[in-house]
Amino acid sequence: MTEIEDHLSQLSPLWESREITEEPRIIDIDSPVSGFSEDALSEILQLAHEEGAYFDDFEVTFHTDRTGEQPIIQSGGSLRVHDSGFDTLQRAYDTEDVEIQDWRQVVGDILHDDEAGRLADFLLEWSGTASISLYVDCIVDKSEIGDRLEAELDSVPSISVSFWTEEEWLRSWLDQHSSDYATVADVFFEEQNLPVFVFYEEIEPEYESLLQFHSVRSLLNLEPENLDFNVSQYRTLMDRDRDMLQAGPELSVVSPSLFSTPKARDLFSSVFVYSVFAGVAKRVRLTEDVLELEIKTRRKTISDEIDGETFSDVVRGYTGDELTALYQFYESFVEKGTRTTYRDFWHRSIVEECDSFEDLPRRTTQIREFYTFLEEEAIEKNFDDLNDAIQDAHVFTADVTSTVSETTRSLTSEIQKVVMALLGAVFANLFLVVRWSNVDMVLPFSIFVISGILLFYFPTIQTRIDELDDLINESNDDFEVYSETIQEFSGHLFDFSRFDDRRGSYVDYAEKRRKWAVEKLQLAFWLLIAVWGGLAVVSILGYPRSSGQFLIAVASIVITGIIWSRHENADYYPENIQIPIIGKELSPAIGLAILILVVTGIRLCIAPLTIEDITSGQILQDILP
Secondary structure, eight states: OOHHHHHHHHHGGGTTTSOEEEOSSEEEEEEEGGGSOHHHHHHHHHHHHHOGGGEEEEEEEEEETTTEEEEEEEESSSEEEOHHHHHHHHHTSSSOOHHHHHHHHHSOSBOOGGGHHHHHHHHHHHTTSTTOEEEEEEEEEHHHHHHHHHHHTTTOOSEEEEEESOHHHHHHHHHHTTTOHHHHHHHHOOSSSEEEEEESSOOOOOOSSSSEEEEHHHHHTSOHHHHHHHHHHHHHHHHHHHHHOOSOTTSOOOOGGGOOSHHHHHHTHHHHHHHHHHHHOSEEEEETTEEEEEEEOSSOEEEEEEEHHHHHHHHHTOOHHHHHHHHHHHHHHHHHTTSHHHHHHHHHHHHHHOSSGGGGGGSHHHHHHHHHHHHHHHHHHTHHHHHHHHHHHHHHHHHHHHHHHHHHHHHHHHHHHHHHHHHHHHHHHHHHHHHHSSSTTHHHHHHHHHHHIIIIIHHHHHHHHHHHHHHHHHHHHHHHHHHHHHHHHHTTSSOOHHHHHHHHHHHHHHHHHHHHHHHHHHHHHHHHHHHHHHHHHHHHHHSOTTSHHHHHHHHHHHHHHHHHHHHTTOTTSOOOEEOTTTOSEEOHHHHHHHHHHHHHHHHTTSOOOOHHHHHHTHHHHHHOO
16 A cells, blocks of 8 residues: 555545535545544544645634634644643533643643544543534645645656545536536646546546546556556647637637546536537637627527526536537537638538527537538539649649650750760860871860860750759649649548659659769869869960960960859859868869969979970979079
């Protein structure tokens, strides 16, 4: 037995078979001492002395015809003897009683741990003597009991235990406050913490509903994983219905879906009905004790102002079957009720079948039938639009297939043209060598061809890449439009995934070809820049300053600047590179320009060199002293 079970066992004689007043937070007890056994009274006194947190107040009082009610034992963290009360008790007798006087002399101001039994024996002996009646007058703090039960389930922090001695006391309190449904909702249904109702009496545990009802023993034996799941579900339902409620923050929100069992709907009938009415209404307002509800459509409006007492009488008139029908109706309502179209259908159905909200539980079948009629009518009305949307989807998929294939082939063709242009340049150079038997014309011609390819042809290929990007983006946007249009009409009846799979396969193919094209262009760009640099170095160092080779190589600096400005944001343009000596990030085109400038400066200081001079290190001998 756990500590809390032991403490409840000691407390239980206070409420078992006695007239008590039980509320959500306290148990108010005023019971004659003579009604307790000596062991039970001793344990109560001992608990009040050692565990004073269980009591908001604890007193043992005596009543006489002459003196009225006087305390002789009071709580104050621990039990204390009330001197004036004992003096009054002694004076209540016409003759002095030595036993009372002796007992008071033995006991100090604060009760000691070993004196609870003696005190219980003394109180029972004098209870009912002559015209004297002794009473235990206390208030049990149920919040303390709930906190200690929650502490036993410390692995499930987000629950709120509501402790009751018996189920009938909970039912009685709810019946008394049925007209104050908002207060009941606030007391038991917190926003984040799952309410768990626990009774000292043994009951059959309730597992089917999120609102669980347990005895103390079944709660402590419950698997924490089950409560964890229930807490998650509870928060989901509360958040969902808070979003649906068409009202301000002054209205308490309790999801009707919590009351999924007859027992939960029976106990909390007023909160359940109140929550359903508030959930389905188009306008809700709670002012003082009046609940204002309204559903307004173009054809008809129902509007109610229900005070607490009237509402309580209305709820008592509903049968269990009508409450069950109301629950099932609400589950259908929320299945699609968050969408404006379906919510309007429900509202039209309600106002057509009901003259007031009070009719709702008794007209759920007719409301469902009218809603089905409206839904079918809407589907038939929009069936042509649905067919058009599906045909457009087929055309769209075919267009995507055709356009992606054409654009991808065009991009591949442009890459092939780059290769052919390079091969053409190679053959042209070979022709020059064979025709004039020297390589002097090869250098400027090659620089001209390379700069032309980079300057004019690469941007053309980038245009094709951009067109392919735009096509992919447009296909995704168009697909979303068609998907939303069709599913707006058909819900889940139409499987749009087959269009998505087909479109996705072509889009994936296009993205792969785009990536391939960018990688190949990057490689070609680096190779052309490197060859250009090599040709420029040989042209500057190996030919006179007045030669065409020298002048064309130096003039190509201008072309590198143009290439940099036109290519900087292209997909194939390589990332800037870090030059450790200079310490700045340079683009390939700017790096080539700097190389040409440096080599030109060197050439101005030395005579033309041959290939043998360049490779043998003669250039270093000419520059360095």
